[in-house]
Amino acid sequence: MDRTLAHHLSEAAVSVELETEGMTLNIGPQHPSTHGVLRLVATVDGERATNVRPVIGYMHRGYEKLSEVRTYPQIITIINRIDWVSGFANEVPFVVAAERLMGVEAPPRAQWIRLVLTEMARISSHLVFMASYPLELGAATPLFFALRERERVLDLLESVTGGRFHPNFNRLGGVKPVYAAGPTTKKAGMDIPSGFLAETRDAMTKVLATCDEIENLVAGNEVFLARTKGVGIMPVDVAASYGVSGPNLRASGAGFDLRKVSDYLPYGDFDFDIPVGRNGDCWDRWWVRLEEIRQSARIITQAIDGLPSSPLQAKVPRIIKVPAGETYVRAENPKGEMGYHLVSLGGLGPYRLKIRSASFSNLSILPWILENALVPDFIAIMGSLDFVLGDVDR
Amino acid sequence: MTFELTFWWLLAIKLAVAAAVVPVIGMVIGYAEMKLSAHMQSRVGPYFAGGRFGWAQLIADGVKFIQKEDIIPDEADRPVFKWAPALVMLGTMALLVIVPLHPSSRYGIVRDLEVGIFYALAISSVSTIGVLMAGWSSANKYSMIGGLRAAGQLIAYELPLVLATVGVVIQAGTMSMQGIVSAQVAQGWPFVLTQFIGFAIFMIATLAELTRLPFDMPIAESELVMGYVTEYSGFRFLFFFLAEFANMFSMSVIAATLFLGGYGLWGINPDTLLSPIILFAKVGILVFLMIWLRWTLPRLREDQLQTLAWKWLIPISIVNIIVTAVLKVVL
Numbered sequence: 081m082d083r084t085l086a087h088h089l090s091e092a093a094v095s096v097e098l099e100t101e102g103m104t105l106n107i108g109p110q111h112p113s114t115h116g117v118l119r120l121v122a123t124v125d126g127e128r129a130t131n132v133r134p135v136i137g138y139m140h141r142g143y144e145k146l147s148e149v150r151t152y153p154q155i156i157t158i159i160n161r162i163d164w165v166s167g168f169a170n171e172v173p174f175v176v177a178a179e180r181l182m183g184v185e186a187p188p189r190a191q192w193i194r195l196v197l198t199e200m201a202r203i204s205s206h207l208v209f210m211a212s213y214p215l216e217l218g219a220a221t222p223l224f225f226a227l228r229e230r231e232r233v234l235d236l237l238e239s240v241t242g243g244r245f246h247p248n249f250n251r252l253g254g255v256k257p258v259y260a261a262g263p264t265t266k267k268a269g270m271d272i273p274s275g276f277l278a279e280t281r282d283a284m285t286k287v288l289a290t291c292d293e294i295e296n297l298v299a300g301n302e303v304f305l306a307r308t309k310g311v312g313i314m315p316v317d318v319a320a321s322y323g324v325s326g327p328n329l330r331a332s333g334a335g336f337d338l339r340k341v342s343d344y345l346p347y348g349d350f351d352f353d354i355p356v357g358r359n360g361d362c363w364d365r366w367w368v369r370l371e372e373i374r375q376s377a378r379i380i381t382q383a384i385d386g387l388p389s390s391p392l393q394a395k396v397p398r399i400i401k402v403p404a405g406e407t408y409v410r411a412e413n414p415k416g417e418m419g420y421h422l423v424s425l426g427g428l429g430p431y432r433l434k435i436r437s438a439s440f441s442n443l444s445i446l447p448w449i450l451e452n453a454l455v456p457d458f459i460a461i462m463g464s465l466d467f468v469l470g471d472v473d474r
Numbered sequence: 475m476t477f478e479l480t481f482w483w484l485l486a487i488k489l490a491v492a493a494a495v496v497p498v499i500g501m502v503i504g505y506a507e508m509k510l511s512a513h514m515q516s517r518v519g520p521y522f523a524g525g526r527f528g529w530a531q532l533i534a535d536g537v538k539f540i541q542k543e544d545i546i547p548d549e550a551d552r553p554v555f556k557w558a559p560a561l562v563m564l565g566t567m568a569l570l571v572i573v574p575l576h577p578s579s580r581y582g583i584v585r586d587l588e589v590g591i592f593y594a595l596a597i598s599s600v601s602t603i604g605v606l607m608a609g610w611s612s613a614n615k616y617s618m619i620g621g622l623r624a625a626g627q628l629i630a631y632e633l634p635l636v637l638a639t640v641g642v643v644i645q646a647g648t649m650s651m652q653g654i655v656s657a658q659v660a661q662g663w664p665f666v667l668t669q670f671i672g673f674a675i676f677m678i679a680t681l682a683e684l685t686r687l688p689f690d691m692p693i694a695e696s697e698l699v700m701g702y703v704t705e706y707s708g709f710r711f712l713f714f715f716l717a718e719f720a721n722m723f724s725m726s727v728i729a730a731t732l733f734l735g736g737y738g739l740w741g742i743n744p745d746t747l748l749s750p751i752i753l754f755a756k757v758g759i760l761v762f763l764m765i766w767l768r769w770t771l772p773r774l775r776e777d778q779l780q781t782l783a784w785k786w787l788i789p790i791s792i793v794n795i796i797v798t799a800v801l802k803v804v805l
Binding site for chain 2: 105219
C-alpha cells in the first residue's frame, strides 16, 4: 500500500514539473580563469547558474595588520604588492596620505614623475586585461600582441624604478633619487635615465598603434561581439550601490573619475577625456579600458613634454615620524578607486591603515550579476570585471 | 586459393598502413599547429628538440607522455574510462579506410565501399561516443559538462554535415568515394565550384565535430579546465591529443575528396604516383585553414552554437539540396 502510494506521489510530482536537483559546481580556487585563487560555489541547473557565492580569502596576506608594525618607508614595499599588476599606482595614495599628515608636499617634478609612472602602470594593467580577456573567451592570439606591448611599458618603468612589478620608488616627500645620478638636489636634470623621454614618446606612439591593432583583431571579430554585447549588464545604480568603481562603473555610464575630482596628483594640468560606456555590458567594459589606454598615452605624452624641473625630494627628517592625526586619500587606480585611511599616533608607523581596494568592491557584485547566467558567461563576466585576487584579499 | 591469400594479405597490409598513418599524421599536424600558431603570435615555437626547427618536438612529447603515470581517479568507472581514448582513436583510423589516394582500386584505397560517404559520416561520429564516455566516466563535474556539451554538439552538427554532402552525392550520382573523385576528374573541375555552400557548411560542421575553436566548448580551457580530458594523463591523454590532430586530417581528407576533387588536378593524369601528393596538398590547405581559424577566433557560447546549427546551417543546406536536385533534373 505504502509503495503504491509513494509510486503515485512520485508520478504526480513528475507530471507536475520535472524538477532536477541542481548540481553544485566548485569553480576554483584552482581554476584557469579565476584570476588567482577566487572560488565560486555555483549551483547550476545544466548550463545555467541559479545561485553563485564567491568565496574569498585564499590570498589574504594581512597587509593592514603588517603595516601597523612597520615604518612608513617599509610599508611602501608591501603595498605595491596589493594589486601587483599595477604596483606603482598602489604606492601613490599612501604616500600622499602620509605627506598630508606631515604637512609636506612633494616638489612638482616628483609629482609629475609619479603621474607618468602611474599612467604607465595603468597602461600595463589594462594591457594585461586586453591580453587575458580574449583568452578567457578562447582567443589566444591577442594575448601575445598585448603582452608584447606591455613589455615596452614595463621596460620604461624598470629603467626609472629598477623594478618591473614592484617599483618601490616613492619616498615620503618625493621619489627615490635614481642610482648613479648623484644627489638629486644638486643635479636636478639627472634624475631620470638619459633617453627616457625620447623612449617614452616612442613607446607611446607604439602603444597607440597597438590599440588600433587590438581593436582590429578583437573588436572586428563577430564571435567576440556575440560573446560580449548584452552580456553581464550592470545598470549604473546597481553598480554604484555595490561600490563598483573605476572602468567598470564608467562602462555603466557614470562619468566619474577621481583624476578629475581629486587632487592627489596634478591631473588638473592635463587635457584628457573620460571614456564612458552606454550599456554597462562586457563589451563596454572592454571598450572603456581600451580607450583609457589611449587617454593614458595622451597624458604621458603631455607630461613628458612639459616635465618641470625641480628637486625630486622635499625636505623631510631623516627619521620619519608622522604627526598624530588621520586622513583618507583615494586615487583612481587602474582597477578602480583605491583609498588609504591612515591613522597616526605620531610614531614611526601608522596606528591603523585601512586599505580600500577596488577589486574587493568590484567583486562584490558577482552574486548579483552572475545570477541566472550561463556557465560560459561566468567567465566572460568575471573577466570583464578585471579584478586581481591580491587586490581583493590584501 | 592464392588469390584469396593475396587479397587478405593486401588488406592486412593496407590496414596496417592506414593505422600507422594516424600517429604520424597526428604528429605532423601537431607540429604544424605549434609552429603556425607561434608565427601568428610572434613567437618562435618549438625550437630545441631534434636540433633544427624543433622537428622532434612531438616525438619528445610522445615519449614524455608514455613515461608518465597512468592515473585513474578512484571514483572513475574504470573500464569505460580506459576504453574511451581507444574509441576516440578508432573512429579516426576507421575513417582512413575509405580514402582514395589513387585511381587504382587495388592499391589506391583500402576498401572502396558502395556507401562510402555514408560510412564516413557514420564512423566519424564514433569518436564522439568516446568523448561522451570519457566525460561520463571521469567522475568529474567539469568532464561531465564537457562530455554532454560534446554530445549536444554532435547531434546539432551531424545533420548539416550529412546534408552538406547530399549535394555532392546528387551531382556525382554515387556514394562511393572513388566514384565521386572519378566524377570530378572526368568533368575536369571539383565540386566546390557548384557546391560552394555545401563546402562551407561542411567545413563549419567539421570544426564543430572536431570540437575545435570556435566550437571547442567541450574542452573550453577557461571554463571547464580541460573538459572531458581533465582527468586523463600519460598515454591516455596522448591518445586524445593525437586523435584531435589525426581527426583534423581525416575530416579534411573527406572534405578534399568530396569537394576539392581528391587526388585529381587539372591537366594531370591521375594514374601516377603524383596523385597522393596532390591529395595531401589539398588536405594541407584545409588543415591550415582550421589552424588559422583556431588561433584567430574566440569561442562561441553553447546556445549560440545550437542557434547557428538549427537556424542557419540546416535550413541553408536543405535549400542547397533542393536547388541542386532541381538543377540536376533540369540541366
